[in-house]
Every structure is written in C-alpha cells, then in structure tokens.
Amino acid sequence: MVEPSSGTRIGDLILIDAKTLALSLRRSLVPIGQPGGSSPGIPIPVTPHAKFVVVIDAGHGGPDPGAIGIGGVREKDVVLSISQQVAALLQQQGIEVVMTRNDDSDVDLEPRVQLAEQVNATLFVSIHANAFRMDRPDINGLETFYYSTGDGLAQMVHRTILQNVKIGDRGVRTARFYVLRETSMPSILIETGYLTGQNDAPLLATDNFRTQMANAIARGIVLYLGAG
Ligand code: ZN
Numbered sequence: 001m002v003e004p005s006s007g008t009r010i011g012d013l014i015l016i017d018a019k020t021l022a023l024s025l026r027r028s029l030v031p032i033g034q035p036g037g038s039s040p041g042i043p044i045p046v047t048p049h050a051k052f053v054v055v056i057d058a059g060h061g062g063p064d065p066g067a068i069g070i071g072g073v074r075e076k077d078v079v080l081s082i083s084q085q086v087a088a089l090l091q092q093q094g095i096e097v098v099m100t101r102n103d104d105s106d107v108d109l110e111p112r113v114q115l116a117e118q119v120n121a122t123l124f125v126s127i128h129a130n131a132f133r134m135d136r137p138d139i140n141g142l143e144t145f146y147y148s149t150g151d152g153l154a155q156m157v158h159r160t161i162l163q164n165v166k167i168g169d170r171g172v173r174t175a176r177f178y179v180l181r182e183t184s185m186p187s188i189l190i191e192t193g194y195l196t197g198q199n200d201a202p203l204l205a206t207d208n209f210r211t212q213m214a215n216a217i218a219r220g221i222v223l224y225l226g227a228g
Helices: 075-092 109-118 151-164 200-204 207-225
Strands: 008-017 020-027 053-058 096-099 123-130 142-146 169-174 187-194
Touching: 053 075, 053 109, 075 096, 075 123, 075 187, 075 207, 123 151, 123 207, 142 151, 151 169, 151 187, 151 207, 187 200, 187 207, 200 207
Parallel strands: 053 096, 053 123, 123 187, 142 169
Antiparallel strands: 008 020, 142 187
16 A cells, blocks of 8 residues: 655556566645645545546736736636636546645646646647637627647637637637646647726626536536546
8 A cells, every 4th residue: 555645646556577567756846825824725526536637727816916807806716616616526536636726826827737748638728718808898708729639629618618608709719828738748729818807807706607607618628527
C-alpha cells in the first residue's frame, strides 16, 4: 500500500521484470490550499484507474482580478466558483481533475501550461469571464476559443452550454492565447459571459447561474470524452 503525502502525484506503474514494479512519485506543481497553510481545498484525487485527466484552469487570481464588471463583480471570483463546481462534477464521473488554482492564488500562465504537460492531461479547459467597455452593456454572450486541436472540444462544450444555459451565442473561434498555444493536448478557453453586459453581469453574480454554467461545462466535457 502506498500512501503519498498531500500534493504528491502518482505516475504510471511500470512492470520492470517479474519481480519489480516501478512507480514514480513526484511533487505536484499545484499549491494545495494557501502556500504553507493547512486549508485543503479540493484534494487532487489519487485515482490510478482513471482514464482521463482534465486540467481545469480558473483564470486570474490573487492580485490579478481579471475583468471587473457591473456592480464590481470580479472575474477571478466568478471563474473560481464555476471551476470548482466543474471539478467536483467531473470527479463524480470518475474523471481525474487537476486545478491550476483552487483558491485566490496568483498563478502565472507558464506554470499553468507546465502543470498540464506534467500530468499528461487529456484535456485543458480554461474558464474566464469577458469584459468590454462599460459604455457597451449591449455586448453579451458566450464565446469559446481554441487554437488548434481543441476544435471538437470547443464545439461540444459551447453547444452544451447553449442548450442548458440562457446566454447569447457569440460563437466558437480560434485565438492565440498562451494557454491554448502552448498546451499539447486539446485545450479550450471559455468566456462564460460579459461582466460588462447588461444581461450577463447580473447572472454571473448569482450562484444559480454559476452552477448552471458549471453543470453545462462538465456535461460537455464528459460528452466529448465519451465517458457518460
Ligand atoms: Zn480572463
């Protein structure tokens, strides 16, 4: 029986010969709770039989609030709430989830990508909320971006959100965002509505809408993986 300490990632079990098994253990790049603190957050599950590893990337965090919209709603808070719910829903489906942040911490773009590569992620899903100018509250709606291999995932998740959440459709598009460009697995970035939009902003401020959005994102991912 192997019982690794918190934050340890378990690699593949390799049969070296009839009498020797090798198992790689390494420290995760993900901070578990606050640095040096004891708040556990959502633990990284140890599920050696999981077929899929999905990285959920809540945008921004710490001193970087992301967009700030109508009523002072901060993107970093909206996307953490949605991301944590997506993670929990995927875990319920037996999918291993790794979060790039699970609290209000500051994570650069590069370690977000490095983490996805290190855990051999099947998919990378970055969750954001959009903003335009405060004098354009008429701009509202969902946008999903991919760079290259995330096309199918983007289409599936985008469609599933539109089928399950009352939000306008601003389409699936390509974009050269760092986290999309530098990840080697199918990766997408979801802009879950406009914090500066008169329709989206009040909704993004509610737990109910965030939960609906999280449910739809998780459902789209599961459908894409063919796991549910
Ligand atoms: Zn953002």
